[in-house]
Amino acid sequence: MGHVSFVGAGPGDPGLLTVRAAELLGTADVVVLDQASREDLVARYGRDGVEVLDAGFGDDGQPLTRAARAKLVVKAAKGGGRVVRLMDGDPSTFTSLPDEIAALRKAGGAFDVVPGVSAVTAVPTYAGVPVTTAGTTSVHVVSPGGRAVDWTRHADPASTVVVLGTGDDIAAAAAGLLAAGREPATPIALTSHGTTTVQSTTTTTLGEVEPLATAIDGSPTTAVIGEVVALREQASWYETKPLFGWRVLVPRTKQQAGGITASLAEHGATAEVVPTISVEPPRTPQQMEKAVKGLVTGRYEWIGFTSVNAVRAVREKFTEYGLDARAFSGLKVAAVGGVTADALRDWGIEPDLVPTGEQSATGLLEAWPPYDDVLDPINRVFLPRADIATDTLVAGLQENGWEVDDVTAYRTVRAAPPAAPVRDAIKTGAFDAVVFTSSSTVRNLVGIAGKPHPSTVVACIGPATAKTAEEHGLRVDVLAAEPSADALVEALAAYGQGLRVSAAEAGEPVLRPSQKKSSARRRAR
Numbered sequence: 001m002g003h004v005s006f007v008g009a010g011p012g013d014p015g016l017l018t019v020r021a022a023e024l025l026g027t028a029d030v031v032v033l034d035q036a037s038r039e040d041l042v043a044r045y046g047r048d049g050v051e052v053l054d055a056g057f058g059d060d061g062q063p064l065t066r067a068a069r070a071k072l073v074v075k076a077a078k079g080g081g082r083v084v085r086l087m088d089g090d091p092s093t094f095t096s097l098p099d100e101i102a103a104l105r106k107a108g109g110a111f112d113v114v115p116g117v118s119a120v121t122a123v124p125t126y127a128g129v130p131v132t133t134a135g136t137t138s139v140h141v142v143s144p145g146g147r148a149v150d151w152t153r154h155a156d157p158a159s160t161v162v163v164l165g166t167g168d169d170i171a172a173a174a175a176g177l178l179a180a181g182r183e184p185a186t187p188i189a190l191t192s193h194g195t196t197t198v199q200s201t202t203t204t205t206l207g208e209v210e211p212l213a214t215a216i217d218g219s220p221t222t223a224v225i226g227e228v229v230a231l232r233e234q235a236s237w238y239e240t241k242p243l244f245g246w247r248v249l250v251p252r253t254k255q256q257a258g259g260i261t262a263s264l265a266e267h268g269a270t271a272e273v274v275p276t277i278s279v280e281p282p283r284t285p286q287q288m289e290k291a292v293k294g295l296v297t298g299r300y301e302w303i304g305f306t307s308v309n310a311v312r313a314v315r316e317k318f319t320e321y322g323l324d325a326r327a328f329s330g331l332k333v334a335a336v337g338g339v340t341a342d343a344l345r346d347w348g349i350e351p352d353l354v355p356t357g358e359q360s361a362t363g364l365l366e367a368w369p370p371y372d373d374v375l376d377p378i379n380r381v382f383l384p385r386a387d388i389a390t391d392t393l394v395a396g397l398q399e400n401g402w403e404v405d406d407v408t409a410y411r412t413v414r415a416a417p418p419a420a421p422v423r424d425a426i427k428t429g430a431f432d433a434v435v436f437t438s439s440s441t442v443r444n445l446v447g448i449a450g451k452p453h454p455s456t457v458v459a460c461i462g463p464a465t466a467k468t469a470e471e472h473g474l475r476v477d478v479l480a481a482e483p484s485a486d487a488l489v490e491a492l493a494a495y496g497q498g499l500r501v502s503a504a505e506a507g508e509p510v511l512r513p514s515q516k517k518s519s520a521r522r523r524a525r
Contacts, residue, residue: 001109002029004073004083006097008090008116009034013126013195014041015265016117021086024114029081032073034088034095041086055085066096070103077109090118094143094164120162123194123222127201128236129229131160136228144169151176157183160226167216170223174209177225182206187229192221197245197270199238203229241268242497246432246512247425249452251276251445259339260435263489267496272431274422275415276444279309282387282408291382291407292317296327300405301378304334304368305351306361306393310384311343313409325349336364338484359483360462361393371401384409388440412440417448429453432513433478435488437461439468446472455513459492461485 005024010016025031025045032053033039042052053076055069064072076083091097091113104111120141124131131139137158142149144165154161155177163173170190178184184207191201204212206225213223238244246269250260261271282288292314294300305311318324325348335341335351337359344351355363371379380403383394387408394406417423425431426449434452436442442465445452451473452458459478460466466476478495480488503510 001107002077002079002081002083004077004085004104004109004111005114006085006087006091006100006111007114008118009038009041009086009088010117011089011119011122011195012193013122014038014044016122016195017041017045018114018116020114021116024082024084025086027082028084030076030079030083032076032083032085034086066099067103069096070100073100074103074107074109077104077107087116089120089122090116093118093120093141119164119194119222123191124162124189124224126195126199126238127189127191127222127224128232128234128238129189129224130231130235131162131224131228133228133231136160136226142173144172149173149176151180155180155182157186157227160224160228163223163225165221166218167213167221170216170221171210171213173223173225174206174213178206182225184208186225187227189224189229189232190216190221191224192216192219194222195238197265197268201232201236201239203232238268240500242493242500243433244268246270246496247272247430247514248492249274249426249431249434249445249456251434251441252437260437260485260489263486264435264492267489267493269432272422274418274445274449276441276448277412278415279312280411280413281313282411287407288313288317288384288409291384291405292321292323294405295331295382296323298330298378300331300380300382301376302332302334302368302381302402303328304336304364304381304383304393305340305344306336306364306383306385306389308340308343309386309412310409311340311347314384315347334364334368336360358462360464361390363483365393365396368397368400373401379403380405383407387411414444414447423449426450426452426456429455429514431456433457433459433492435459435461435492436465436469437485437488439465441465442468442472442474455516457492457495457513459488459495461488 007021007024022045025042026047028046028050030051030053031042031046032055034055039052042050053072055064055072058064073085087095101111121131135158140154140159140161142161142163163170184205186206187203188206188209189201189203190212191199193199202212248264248269248271250271250273252273264271295303328349333349333351334353335344341351341354353367355367357363381397383404383406385406394404397404434456457477458469458474460469460476461480462483466479469476478491480491500510
């Protein structure tokens with residue numbers, strides 16, 4: 001028998017996964033998922049080749065019973081490896097944990113339990129509703145599941161009642177609490193898809209909640225009933241993020257988009273990455289091979305990296321030749337910007353030159369010292385770049401006395417068009433914003449998917465990118481204060497906050513750009 005770890009996956013936000021849970025996912029041979037647990041957690045933390053089993057539904061598409069889930073876990077354990085049973089929320093709260101432990105004990109299997117963040121507290125917190133105040137005497141957690149409940153046990157007006165279930169469960173709970181004596185004016189908050197970027201919270205009173213509850217589409221909902229709900233107006237922090245609920249298009253490769261997607265998530269947005277280019281080796285590798293050998297033999301004074309892809313290409317060639325970062329000894333290293341510099345540092349190389357102003361070929365050229373025949377023993381520079389790189393840097397270095405080996409380290413080719421639903425979303429305004437990090441991302445996105453809908457907010461990393469966007473018929477709404485991914489996201493967040501403030505001042509509901517579908521573009525800020 002293998003070892004089974006019953007692990008809490010949290011209520012939805014992947015950031016609520018515990019450190020221990022992430023560690024166990026990284027060593028698992030098999031992961032058994034609950035219905036609502038997401039495979040994205042396995043993709044993020046699991047190792048390659050991990051087997052994923054669904055404990056939510058059977059082969060017939062019907063939900064598995066508690067007994068069937070237990071049998072599935074035992075079967076996975078009999079494989080002899082390490083099994084992670086990833087359970088929604090906290091394993092000890094309204095799950096089939098007791099049944100699965102009993103079955104595993106009977107089969108002679110070993111196990112441990114890793115607690116997780118429970119929806120009971122996390123969802124109200126994300127909705128801006130603390131479950132207790134100084135005047136709260138108790139918290140009652142009820143998961144009716146269609147069963148009859150004695151609501152007189154939860155009628156104390158000084159208690160907070162948390163109901164987990166469907167809209168029908170919540171409607172029945174309201175009726176039961178009213179019949180048990182709770183006041184019709186008692187506030188209630190209904191939260192669906194809690195702790196995710198599609199979370200939605202509605203507040204009303206116990207006497208008026210019935211039509212709202214029965215209209216819920218069947219998705220799991222958390223209801224908080226009690227005077228604590230009145231605190232939401234002051235305590236709401238998640239749904240008031242500047243980009244909350246925004247769907248943002250990121251036309252970039254997944255390898256390059258990690259920082260942007262994380263920053264967007266911090267501001268409440270969901271990023272959808274659409275690769276617009278594919279990076280491939282040069283057609284003729286001989287030039288690159290000659291340059292790398294020259295780097296080792298002392299042919300160059302400088303090597304200049306103008307992209308993360310250039311760092312990756314040289315590193316791959318080093319690996320091919322059995323070299324490492326020590327080969328850069330005595331060589332001066334330049335990086336076009338902070339992201340490229342970080343890629344070098346990951347390799348163990350601290351760049352000697354990174355522009356403090358504009359992070360572009362022009363900015364790098366302005367920071368690059370001219371050749372000095374007294375101070376510089378060698379006058380040659382190695383520039384590993386893309387096949388479509390501009391000549392600005394090469395021409396400028398040559399004017400400053402340097403000999404430049406401008407070497408094609410990789411080719412950038414236009415990626416295949418995204419799937420039809422994504423193309424439709426781009427054209428019909430389903431995306432709230434698009435962030436362009438270079439002129440090539442503008443050209444390639446328009447080429448493979450068409451122009452974004454006029455309602456979509458267009459954010460650009462710098463003036464050159466903005467100019468390209470305008471040349472393609474797009475109106476630029478947001479321009480980063482400096483050419484970096486962080487500054488780009490911050491500028492978009494400031495724009496989103498401006499929209500929220502304007503709506504509040506006008507007494508209007510806060511609508512995302514995709515909800516407005518306005519044909520007129522807003523002016524840039």
